[in-house]
Amino acid sequence: QITLKESGPTLVKPTQTLTLTCTFSGFSLTTNTMGVGWIRQPPGKALEWLAVIYWDDDKRYSPSLMNRLTITKDTSKNQVVLRMTNMGPLDTATYFCAHTGLYDSTFDHWGQGTLVTVSS
Amino acid sequence: QSVLTQPPSASGTPGHRVTISCSGTSSNIESNVVNWYQQLPGTAPKLIIWGNNRRPSGVPDRFSGSKSGTSASLAISGLQSEDEADYYCVVWDDSLPAWVFGGGTKLTVL
Numbered sequence: 001q002i003t004l005k006e007s008g009p010t011l012v013k014p015t016q017t018l019t020l021t022c023t024f025s026g027f028s029l030t031t032n033t034m035g036v037g038w039i040r041q042p043p044g045k046a047l048e049w050l051a052v053i054y055w056d057d058d059k060r061y062s063p064s065l066m067n068r069l070t071i072t073k074d075t076s077k078n079q080v081v082l083r084m085t086n087m088g089p090l091d092t093a094t095y096f097c098a099h100t101g102l103y104d105s106t107f108d109h110w111g112q113g114t115l116v117t118v119s120s
Numbered sequence: 121q122s123v124l125t126q127p128p129s130a131s132g133t134p135g136h137r138v139t140i141s142c143s144g145t146s147s148n149i150e151s152n153v154v155n156w157y158q159q160l161p162g163t164a165p166k167l168i169i170w171g172n173n174r175r176p177s178g179v180p181d182r183f184s185g186s187k188s189g190t191s192a193s194l195a196i197s198g199l200q201s202e203d204e205a206d207y208y209c210v211v212w213d214d215s216l217p218a219w220v221f222g223g224g225t226k227l228t229v230l
Binding site: 037039046047048049052060062063096102103104105106107108109110111112113 | 157208216
């Protein structure tokens, strides 16, 4: 059974760096085709893909945010970490991590999400 | 403004059929497979259609997907009250390159 859970601060100040951790179980990021991605959703708005990292350490980023994002994995801890620099009010959103690899490359299992508010 | 265009709302009565459209371009929908998510209020999205028209295990066959050219559709037949949710299409865009989501469609069961 695949499960994922996001953790990190619920409140960050403008210009600070956000660090979110996705802790997962039920699969290994050393297995061919497996990956973990991050998607966010501002309150009342649509989903927005941020980044994904694969079993072979291939990384892809949203073009509009790639200069602010870093995604890394720790296979020994079953964790994926997303860092987003220079946070602003428009970055207030629920951040989800999700597994990819069971059904082609789509995101098939999602964490519950964590709400991050950017405010001074 | 989303790269994929969905109607903001849709509605139907219990037992009836409703379709939700997703319009894109040659660099996304026409070139790659479309996936659909259902998001119930306050919960994470759930994959209901992958690979244009395939259902993950556990998803009822009332849900179906199709694609033609630069457009895709999600159909829900035998509408039930628990189908009331937001629905999102998503596809990889070769030109960006990036995963792109539609703006979402809020389905109301009357």
